[in-house]
Amino acid sequence: MDRYEQVIELAKRRGFLWNSFELYGGVAGFYDYGPLGSTLKRRIEDIWRDIYVINEGFFEIECPTIGIEEVFLASGHLGGFSDPLCECKECGEAYRADHLVEGHVEFADGLKNKELDGLIEQHDIVCPECGGKFGCTYEFNLMFKTSIGPGEGRKGYMRPETAQGIFIDFQRLARYYREKLPFGATQIGKSFRNEISPRQGVIRLREFTQAEAEIFIDPKDKSHPYFKEVEATSISLFSCEAQESGTIENTTIKDAVSNGTIAHEFLGYQLALTQSFLLRLGIKPEYLRFRQHKKDEMAHYAIDCWDAEIKTDRFGWIETVGIADRTDYDLKAHSNVSNQELSIYVEYDEPITTKEMVIKPNMGKLGPIFKGKAKKVAEAIKGLSPKELDKNEIRLEVDGEVVVVSSDLFTYSEQTVKVSGENIIPHVIEPSFGIDRILYCTMEHAFESELLEDSTDNDSLEGDRRNVLKFKPEVAPLQVAVLPLLTRNELIQPAREIIGLLRRRGLMVDYDVSGTIGRRYRRNDEIGTPYSVTIDYQTLEDNTVTVRDRDSMDQIRVDIVDLSETLYKLIKGDIIFSEAGELVT
């Protein structure tokens, strides 16, 4: 059993992850989060919120998971989010049609299906596997289609990313943030992709959770106001060059930005933020790297893109976060399709005053003279230099015809024009997190199956083994287990009181009386509960209980009056275990 299998088996057995629709045989690409899984997921999302919403100030919004056709027409998902596939008629093997013709034409990318079919026919391309003939090329779009309203209704699609909802709300958001760049909004929610062949458990799902931030910045100023705070952060970069040479570069954010590896400060800041998030979840730093997209794999709209990759036992490095500079691509696209201006007015530091020649054609006179051509004549006049305007009689060529314009048909003068700003289309910096993958990695990195040394039992070759999820206390779904040493009334009663005490402090508490105390400790180790409180006969004498630390298995004695506060501080990381009470030996 490799780690993946061990983790997934544990996850299934202990209520983290279940195959969806299992009762009916299951469907690939869908997973349920059980009681502990949902709780773990929520804790991960809450840490993300703490960073992006509370600390960065990017408010969370919530948009529909169904989008209308126009949205995906603009985003490019309708046209581009599909692949032209064609299948061999003999052996049924499916290929990307554009890949098949690649050697025969220069630009296979933008070709229509019929053109692809034509090329396949023309060049006599046959199946590389068996030499069979190909059927017709068809589009496989990765979006789930639905319809809105009764009957034919209106076409709708399940969103393939949460980002589009934020772009669409751009004008509203800009107003909300009082029209000042930079600003950003976040969204945590489900996205849908009808994957051809989902595999690898929760790594590739058809319905998955994304946490995305869309941050709108000034295209001319991609510095970050708090760059100083992160510039010393060390980070593993697998840049384009590094991928050529195969060596990972350990550097600082500051160096990477100043030597141009990372495009700019704002992106560098986002990389640092992403790293701090992942480390806070307990991802092992040596198994985390940032890989830069190569020029040819980068989406056409992006100018720089980095993936946070986490190393897993079975799948190697997997992409968990994408951090891209999407430029003004999305806003421009939605602006074109919607015919709305999606820009923001940016005031200059200093208003710019310039002297300009202002020419005013007199349309009242031009109209009757030139009729339909008047507008073009006026434009031509505006394009003239002062020297030419000074002439008494001006000859202009309009639509290949020479027209004569006298000086009474316009006025002009030099004016001082003050420009205090301009409308710009912001660029978008997008960190996009795959929460399900991150959750799996958090579990795998926390998982340990350790051999206990002090096992005196030599009967079995394996020895005494325990499975532990060494979750950071902040992410552990259950925070405290309350365990009466024995299932006896005199111990159960105080245990119940303690549970109430801890729950009132907001702690997620589990109560477990079944089986021996050792078994119950193991059960809680396996689901990652960081602390266990045990009520024993000494409790009845002096109102103290023991608190056991999951990782060291050490115990301290704590007074019941201090218990909830001590546990709370331990979980928050404000105090360390060995100093929280008297060690029990």
Place this chain on the structure above:
RNA sequence: GCGUUGAUGGUCUAGUGGCUAUGACUGGGGCCUUCCAAGCCCUAAACCCGGGUUCGAAUCCCGGUCGACGCACCA
């Protein structure tokens, strides 16, 4: 989507055309003033789904679903 391969309690597993389908662990109830799995008593729980062959199918055949692996795919 194709190919290879598998599917038996919650988990791992035995079985192989024929009585109430094996065992372990886990789970639940209880005993125990035992603090780190495998103590004692009691208990619950399974042949992936649909067809076919057969007197009889968990077992053989076909199809489907799901998992693993390989190919393809992964804006």
